[in-house]
Amino acid sequence: MSDSFRISQRLSYDGALCTIRYIGCVGDTKGEWLGVEWDDVLRGKHSGFHQGRRYFECKIPGSGSFIRPTRKPDTSLSFIEGLRKKYTTDEDPPGKHAEIILTANKVFEEIGFEKIIKKLSQLQELKIILLDGLRIDCVDDVEVIRATCPNIEELDISRNRFEKLEDVALICSALPRLHALRISGNRFNSFGVSDGNKSAFSGITSLEIANVLLDWNELSQLLSLFPDVKTLIGPHNELSSIPSPHPFPISVTALDLSYNTFPSLSSISALSSLPNLTTLLLAHNTISTLTTAPGTTFPTLTRLDLAYNTLPTFTALDALPPSTPHLTSLRISHNPLFSTDGVTLEEAHMLTIGRLPACVTILNHSTITPKERENAEIWYLSRVAKELSTTTDSREAVLTRHARWDELCRLHGEPAVAKEAADEKILAARLVDMVLVGLEKEVTKRVPRGMPLSTLRACVGRWFGIDPMKVRLVCGGGDEGDETVLGGPEDTKEVGLSVEGKSVRIRVECA
Template sequence: MSSSFHTGQRLSFESQLCTVRYIGEVKGTKGEWLGVEWDDSTRGKHSGEHNGTKYFECKVPGAGSFVRPNRPHDVPNTFLQGLKEKYIANLEASGIPKPIIFGTKAAEEVGFDKISKKFSELDTLRSVILDYMKINVCDDDLEEISATCANARELNLSCNLFEDFEQVTKICFSLPKVESLTINGNRFAKVQIAEKYAHGFSKIKTLKAEDLRSTWAELFELVDSFTNVVDLSLAVGDLQKLAPTIKPQISELRIANRLESICLEEHAIETLIDLEDLQRLPCLRRLLLARNKIRTVYSTAANSNADDKLCFPSVTFLDVSNNQIDDWKFLDDIRTAFPKLESLRIGQNPLYNNGSSGGMFQITVGRLHHNVTTLNFSVIKSAERADAELFYISTIVKELSEKPVEQEADILSRHTRWQELQSLHGEQTINRDSSQKPKDALASRLIEVEVSRGSKTLLKKFPRNVTIGKLSGLIGRLFGANPLDISLYLIEDGIGENGVRETMLVDELRELDYYVVDANAKLAVRDK
């Protein structure tokens, strides 16, 4: 039985994929076992050990288990078998209507023949999607593949049973018009390809090679088989950095001067300086880094002040959403690191966890360069930008006015757009003169608030340090409303295109004077 298996072999048990890592006996048991690593690591029971003895290694801890060699496994397919199984044999599963039976006589529904014919004419398919079809090899008849998929532009071979990457090469070699290839979730034991098939990848412009669980050297060798890819996705893995110490470099790929988009999502990257090699890609426009561990642009403050700062000269779209960014300095640093940036995704980061959506949006826009016209897929209108910059200026003025002049340089070092914003919106006056402030100590700690809900308006004084959460409770009781059912909006006149700016106060931990600088304020109460 063991002669029919080999290490590195791809198997499927009831459509669950795995790789054979061990063949042999297990102490304390009888007979032979297969030690397998499951693609779905949650199916595993261990990492290749039994009773203290290590039998094999798993690339993902906890993904291993032992199965008997005589356990029935799914029969693998060739490319054409998988194609026909999905698009012809499974007509019923594809939504083709079944014949209607009247007694013993069958009558097909209108259009059945036409629909069946359409599904059997595979040469009309432009997108061939064959994920999870248990394909392990290319058919010997390459001409039949060419004729069967004559118009295929997109090919998805994700999560199959390939062991030798050359089998994928032969398939692409046989498809005359294919431009996009997806091989996510495969586990290639061999990535070398014969020269006679190498130009089969010359047509590919988009390559998605995610979650291959390959070493960096293996992954580089695989990608370097492609000569014309401009859109590359290497998402899902354990990549930590692409610094000069990591060899080989992405900038050494044959497609380095062509690459326009790179996706490195779901890795373990911690700082953007760890991706400094990507600066050398002259055509790079899109950089997708969502769901990493990114916290900062530079690893230390010294790095951020160095002469050799990061510069991605051509990147216009950056996605750093779902990371660990928790400091506004990140925005200051990317302003210089990405001088041509036009679109930014930065949501779902700790920086925004405790702030009001309105205030955070305004400070973010205020810190970004004018080139950025889209934030989290929302277009920034010119009036919104002006409002945001004025709001950001007001927060800086408030901070400066509350601190002695000796701390001004330190404060402004954290607001690196200050001079630029003053040139755009006029020089600001910082009033630190205590004689200009209310002499009554209690009065100086209170803000007179005009609160409106519908047609009802009240005038009340609240402490400057009252939190928004507590303020909602106080105002809710004044209007006989449940605080959980209402939202507070700060209304500022004489600002913005329409002369009024509204800021929703959703950060319950912020104090009122974070939003209000003057001794008076106007709030609107609205139902959620």
């Protein structure tokens, strides 16, 4: 039975794709096994190990398992068989109308479906074909493909069982109008293409290669065959850095490298040599810094997506303008900097605008109006001025954290910086430093004296993860004298009228 299988063979079981990595005995069990690496890591049980011994390697840890050769895999299809399976309906007798029952009293009859089916069945007229996930693993005669569907312009053969790039080249060589190709989710083990088919990909301007898990040598071989690609989509490929020289064609204008593992903008610095790159999507990586090597710029980049990364503070944004001088659109939502303690989402939005140059006119898919930018920059200047007046750091140290200070002062005028006495009097008089302790947790907050006790209870409930209606706040007790329960009938009373001094320690209980 195992004679019908081979290493690196692509199979699928109940629609789940896998690659054979091992054939043979396992431990002291009887009979032979197939060691397979599943495309879906959730189906895996290990990484090729059994009882401390490694039997095969997995590209993604935890995606391997052993199955018996007697288990029957899904039947395979050729390209034309998959095409006909998807776009023809030989099972449906012509002239038959089906009833669609919506309710017990309403029955409708299909009208016009025959015309749609007839049009779809005319494969020669199809321009867009989606054959993803159909278990295709072999190619028909090129002339048969050319005669069957000569007008295809966009082709999706993702998540099939192709093992050789040569097979994809044969299909493309029969489609003279093809300009968009998706081969995501295929796991090729051969990238050799015969001389006669090396020009098969020359007309492709849009290429999707998500989740192909190629090393740089393999990726270089593949991309060298696509000299005219302008849009390249490559998420989910476990990429953590771009080598120099890189394999990307100089024709690329839009590059999607989302869902990889790049740690910083410097890890993709090599892409700055792409002379036509205008769009770069890096969402869902692990980028925490935006600094690049001195002199590194992306001279043509106008759109950058950094959403769902790990940018920690707003200061990180100051490194972006020098490397992206012509950036007009930026997306940085869902980064830790938007969760900065004490900063609302509205304030975070204004802080971001204030730190970005005026050439950025779109932030997180929203257009920044001139008035919005002016308000944000003036508000940002006021925050810097407040920081200058309250910090013990030197003026130079503070302004190194705010790269646009001089520029914004020239635009809007330098705000007055009143030192300690006035601000201390105003701020200290309005705030109470609270240490809230209880439920195995301690939280320190500065609370406005004018805050109602009902609002304080709601905030404490959120900070401690309990129902605000069950929050019980106890002030004093122990060496400090009698306990005082805050809240209750006096929920509308202000905090400043319930506690004394500039700081207070409060015990939090869950009633």
